[in-house]
Amino acid sequence: MERNIRIVMIEDDEIIREGYALLIGQADGYIVVKSYVSFDDAVKTIMDDAPDVILLDIELPGTNGIAAIPKLKKMLPGAHILILTVYESEKQIFEALANGASGYLTKNTPAAKIIESIKEVREGGGPMSVNIARMVIKSFQRNQESPLSKRETQILEQIADGKSRSQIAKDLFIDLETVRSHIKNIYLKLDVNSRADAIRLAKENKLIK
Amino acid sequence: MERNIRIVMIEDDEIIREGYALLIGQADGYIVVKSYVSFDDAVKTIMDDAPDVILLDIELPGTNGIAAIPKLKKMLPGAHILILTVYESEKQIFEALANGASGYLTKNTPAAKIIESIKEVREGGGPMSVNIARMVIKSFQRNQESPLSKRETQILEQIADGKSRSQIAKDLFIDLETVRSHIKNIYLKLDVNSRADAIRLAKENKLIK
DNA sequence: AAATACTCACCCTATTAGGGTGATTAATCC
DNA sequence: GGATTAATCACCCTAATAGGGTGAGTATTT
Known part of the structure; x- marks a missing residue:
């Protein structure tokens, strides 16, 4: 027989915490080892809980969930962190994932779906x-109506990679003056006059990655 | 009563094509309007099919699926494209999404899951x-053991945004010489001696976005 | 006590970036 | 078939930039 999956919840709302803990704990093979109201509260003893999965809220008293992620990963490298929150702002989602969260669920999620997600x-x-x-998929999608040509897009991407004109010329087997010419056209089309502005604008409009 | 969801498949393998078409077509509210063996085959008449969802294979004779995506989006801006393929290489996934695919399923996916995905x-x-x-979530995750300090990471990110030293100094309210000092330390730690190399290495190792 | 992080200072020079203006060829679009 | 767009290259110019070297103070963390 397989070992139960050990789950720890960090969630400040008592009703949500106890409610989910109860429902998840009832599922066969899942055990909610402990529940905490905050990361600062959890930090003392969570290592003894040896969780496989941590259900983590973002809006917490003291250390917020986003900041807690890297600390938890350091303490429990093997544990998977699942964000469970009402927050759905792009910035928070991507920061949470960048910090090491393995999944992101919103709080309207039924317990059955959470159990499935843990698995x-x-x-x-x-x-x-x-x-x-x-939102995640959308973040990958590029603008289909870019004003830039293929070559211009390619060159702007290399500029965003920090390359100098001469490096780009070398890498694309074209003359330095050609690269200059392309950059001038890029600036003209985007109505900017510096690398920084061109990159910022191109990223804002998803013209480049 | 609601209108049926109109589906078109583009898939060169006859068995997979006919099998999925049959199973999806049996579902209530779903109708497989037409199936094509390639994009080049579909391009002539697909606009008359008025699909809501296109199930698209990647490995196709003639125009491959990745290249077909932007063309399909242009012809049918309202249609959602779902990739259905055996290919799981990072590059292909991200290119498909960048080109405008709304989802990505592998071919072991049971028909029920495909129907759910269409919905x-x-x-x-x-x-x-x-x-x-x-893989998608992993692509967001940053290296937790970066050799760079917070400030260094921040400055390297600004360099990747195309900013000059003086711009960075202004934006961070620190002296130009301090920026220089940080950059020197970044180069030392990463063992590089140019912006381009620093950015490349940092991105390869997920030290910056 | 030692290491790291963050800050600033002054030396140096080759390279770079950006602006202006113009030209050729090929392809694509009405 | 005339016009626009893309892609290529040329030469004018100058201020700013990048990168290397070397050193040093303060604060925080270990």
Whole structure:
């Protein structure tokens, strides 16, 4: 028989915390080892809980969830962190993932879906709520109506990689003056006059990655 | 009563094509309007099919799936494109999403899950197979053991945004010489001696976004 | 006590960036 | 078939930039 999956919750709202803990604990093979109201509260003893999965809220008293992620990863490198929050701002989602979260669920998620997500994350998946997945996929999508030509886009991407004109010329097997010419056209089209402005504008409008 | 969801498949393998078409077509509210063996084959008449969702394979004779995406989006701006393929290479996944795919499923996906994904994508979701979601989430994660300090990371990110030393100094309210000092330390730690190399290495190792 | 992080200072020079103006060829679009 | 766009290259100019060297103070963390 397999070992139970050990789960720890960090969530300040008592009703949500106890409610989810109860429902998840009832599932076969899942055990909610402990629940904490904050990271600062959890930090003392969470290592003894030996969790496989940590359900983490973002809006917490004291250390917030985003900041807690790298600390938890350091203390428990093997544990998977699943964000469970009402917050859906792009910035928070991407920061949470950048910091090491393995999944991101919003709080309207039914317990059954959370249980499934815990299983999924243990199998190397990346569970996300439907709306989160949409935002994540959207973040990859480029603008289909770019004013820049293919060559110009390519050169602007190399500029964003920090390359100098001469490096770009060498890498693309074209003359330095040609590169200059392209850059001038890029600046003209984007109505800017510096690398920084061109990159900022191009990223804002998803013209480059 | 609601209108049926109109689906078009582009898939060169006859068995997969006909099999999925049959199973999806049996579902209530879903109709597989037409199936094509390639994009080049589909391009002539697909606009008359008025699909809501296009199930698109990547490995196709003639125009491959990745290249077909922007063309399809241009012809049918309202249609959602779902990639359905055996390919799981990072590059292909990210290129497909960059080109405008709304979801990415691997071919072991059961028909029921595909039907669910079609519904999901119609509701603004971003359906992905478990392993795809993992790769996508992983692509956001930063290296937790960066040799760079916070300030150094911040400055390197600004360099990657194309800013000059003096611009960075102004934006961070520190002296130009301090910026220089940080950059020197960054180069020392990363063992490089140019912006381009620093950015490349930092991105390769996920030290910056 | 030692190491790291963050700050600033002054030496130096080759390279770079950006502006201006113009030209050729090829492809694509009405 | 005339016009626009893309891609290539040329030569004018100057202020700013990048990168290397070397050193040093303060504060925080270990």
